[in-house]
Amino acid sequence: MKKCLIALLLLLLIAAAGCQDNPSKTAETLFLRVGVMPAVDSAPIFYADLKGLFAELDLVVTVEVYTNAMDRQSALISGGLDGAMTDVIALVNNVDNGFDIRITTSTDGVFPFLMKEDITAETELKTGVMEVSVTNYLTDRILGERYQLEKIYINEIPARLEMLSQGKLDVAIIPEPMASQGELNGLVKQLLPNDDAFSPEVMVFTGQAIQTKRLAIERFHQAYNQAVTAINSDDQIAREILVSTLKLDNRVTDKIILPEYHQARVPDAAYLEQIMNWNEQVLGKKTNLSYDLLVDNSFLD
Numbered sequence: 001m002k003k004c005l006i007a008l009l010l011l012l013l014i015a016a017a018g019c020q021d022n023p024s025k026t027a028e029t030l031f032l033r034v035g036v037m038p039a040v041d042s043a044p045i046f047y048a049d050l051k052g053l054f055a056e057l058d059l060v061v062t063v064e065v066y067t068n069a070m071d072r073q074s075a076l077i078s079g080g081l082d083g084a085m086t087d088v089i090a091l092v093n094n095v096d097n098g099f100d101i102r103i104t105t106s107t108d109g110v111f112p113f114l115m116k117e118d119i120t121a122e123t124e125l126k127t128g129v130m131e132v133s134v135t136n137y138l139t140d141r142i143l144g145e146r147y148q149l150e151k152i153y154i155n156e157i158p159a160r161l162e163m164l165s166q167g168k169l170d171v172a173i174i175p176e177p178m179a180s181q182g183e184l185n186g187l188v189k190q191l192l193p194n195d196d197a198f199s200p201e202v203m204v205f206t207g208q209a210i211q212t213k214r215l216a217i218e219r220f221h222q223a224y225n226q227a228v229t230a231i232n233s234d235d236q237i238a239r240e241i242l243v244s245t246l247k248l249d250n251r252v253t254d255k256i257i258l259p260e261y262h263q264a265r266v267p268d269a270a271y272l273e274q275i276m277n278w279n280e281q282v283l284g285k286k287t288n289l290s291y292d293l294l295v296d297n298s299f300l301d
Helices: 002-021 040-050 069-077 088-096 134-143 157-165 178-184 207-212 214-233 236-245 269-282
Strands: 030-036 059-065 083-087 101-106 113-115 124-129 148-153 171-173 188-190 201-206
Touching: 030 040, 030 069, 030 214, 040 059, 040 083, 040 214, 040 236, 059 214, 069 083, 069 088, 083 088, 088 101, 088 134, 088 201, 088 269, 101 207, 101 214, 113 157, 113 178, 124 134, 124 157, 134 148, 134 171, 134 269, 157 171, 157 178, 178 188, 201 207, 207 214, 214 236
Parallel strands: 030 059, 030 083, 124 148, 124 171
Antiparallel strands: 083 201, 101 201, 113 171, 113 188
16 A cells, blocks of 8 residues: 555656646647838847747737838727837827827837939938838938928838839838838938937837736747847848748848847837927927836836
8 A cells, every 4th residue: 555655646746747847738828919010120020920939938929010000000009909019209199199008128120211313412302201100200310400301291111112213202211121122123222320329119018918918928028039139140030031021022131231139128218208309399299208108118027
């Protein structure tokens, strides 16, 4: 009897140890739906999805790509998305209008200018931008002191590319890798200097998602950081994933300008204040929002 009891006890201990060694076998699968833009910022998210980094953490992420930022914002506001890659300008205006979303990490974008021909000798430029967006902010930030700008508001990136090709615009900011697609089609691509400490692109999640899906968002950032580490060690896979996911011409693979990707981080208060000042001066909209209303830094660890 003693031998039987000892044998049974050993079996129970082995079984318990096995459960501890394989927590994912009994872990609950979590779900997130996020919206991204056809931009190099999305590479870590695409990588984490396609390379199974989300799956390893028992997380299923549905990644939806939007070419129109208005459609992305509408999906986020209506509850169709838990989170989205957006820009600080849209964030400030959304929060100011009462929509509860917060930055959980900055992302890393590259925003070249595309033009039909060299603009160095010009003094006036007709430029295509989206009104409440990073393109409008960066156009002012980089070109505003050097040129008199006539802004034409165009939401769709493909439409901006088409108008550039037809000579109806002098210049437009187009995010990479779509900028390289335009370069391949005969436009001139130029990356002009910008001394901002942060990219204006960010990842946001709704207040409801932060409250009800915190563990899923934690795992999202964990996988994001793993993807950043992998891409920074070999960016060729990021180029290939961007081309295949966004269905671009393979010839743009080596033309894409990639950023230095950062582990999850959030912009500081001074940068957000700079954006709100631009909002007031250019869009004529006074905003007075606290840092905590715009940023949730609890996912950085």
